[in-house]
Amino acid sequence: MEELLKDILKRNQSYCTEGEVAQYIPALARQSKENLGISVVDIGKDKVFNCGDTEKFFTLQSISKIFTLIMALQDRGANYVFERVGMEPTGDPFNSIIKLETINPSRPLNPMINAGAIAISSMIKGESNEQKIDRVISFLEPILGRKVTVNHEVFNSERETGNRNRAAAYFLKDVGVISKDVEKVLDFYFMHCSLDVTCEDIGYLAAFLANQGRSVKTGEQLVSENVTQIAKSFMVTCGMYNSSGEFAIKVGVPAKSGVGGGVMAVSPNRYGIGVWGPALDEKGNSIAGVKMLEDLSANLNLSIF
Numbered sequence: 001m002e003e004l005l006k007d008i009l010k011r012n013q014s015y016c017t018e019g020e021v022a023q024y025i026p027a028l029a030r031q032s033k034e035n036l037g038i039s040v041v042d043i044g045k046d047k048v049f050n051c052g053d054t055e056k057f058f059t060l061q062s063i064s065k066i067f068t069l070i071m072a073l074q075d076r077g078a079n080y081v082f083e084r085v086g087m088e089p090t091g092d093p094f095n096s097i098i099k100l101e102t103i104n105p106s107r108p109l110n111p112m113i114n115a116g117a118i119a120i121s122s123m124i125k126g127e128s129n130e131q132k133i134d135r136v137i138s139f140l141e142p143i144l145g146r147k148v149t150v151n152h153e154v155f156n157s158e159r160e161t162g163n164r165n166r167a168a169a170y171f172l173k174d175v176g177v178i179s180k181d182v183e184k185v186l187d188f189y190f191m192h193c194s195l196d197v198t199c200e201d202i203g204y205l206a207a208f209l210a211n212q213g214r215s216v217k218t219g220e221q222l223v224s225e226n227v228t229q230i231a232k233s234f235m236v237t238c239g240m241y242n243s244s245g246e247f248a249i250k251v252g253v254p255a256k257s258g259v260g261g262g263v264m265a266v267s268p269n270r271y272g273i274g275v276w277g278p279a280l281d282e283k284g285n286s287i288a289g290v291k292m293l294e295d296l297s298a299n300l301n302l303s304i305f
């Protein structure tokens, strides 16, 4: 495995120069394009294989949407959640708001697009945003086996510039999908997107899903298999946004990307995979990261289809 990862990293390094780091969040626009890392957690061997920049921090961004979805399902139950957010892919960019008004009854099509994830954020239980983010952190820490913190620079940057998310959230309040204070809901959404992680962490988050909701670090069953199945189904249909179909054909595993450049990929019962490369394609997915996943899938025969 060490040799395979070294080879895959080397073969795909040149893709780092293609695409751009996320420009619409100023703190992310300052990231270096050159970073590239891949981490594979082998569940059977209880071992992690790292290659490249696997210990540097970047923000979780949309990968966090999987974990807030899991928490909302636990806090409110599936009926409550899916009365307010749908189960279908959009074919539109992650921050698009175009379908919010044309669908009847009006609700976000799925929990992976920003509008859906913001609605999900409003469902997480807690008296204050501090309590809510502490709950997210307490959920993640036993999976990662380390302390997790919010990156305040990225949080403030998103908060200052997130006007499209603000537009989506106010629309959702108008149609009754969100009932809480919109600015507070947005702050909490920006906070969980701004959690600092490493590529290795993404591998362990993926391994937790590959392991049907059991932490590989502690052995603890943290959520029911059914809830992880829902999360992984959304990863297949919507996890890579309007590239999910192409990704299913070329890589063939449940995956979730974030504009920090991370991609979390799940090989059920076998591997948790984290890749990181901050230069993104026009759909917001890491170019070199996706290329490395294509190679890894072909080499290890990972496609679930």
Ligand SMILES: NC(=O)CC[C@H](N)C(=O)O
Pocket (backbone or CB within 6 Å): 061, 062, 063, 094, 095, 114, 158, 165, 190, 193, 257, 258, 259, 260, 284
């Ligand atoms: N695709 C992403 O990672 C988007 C998350 C980012 N925080 C946003 O709201 O735009």
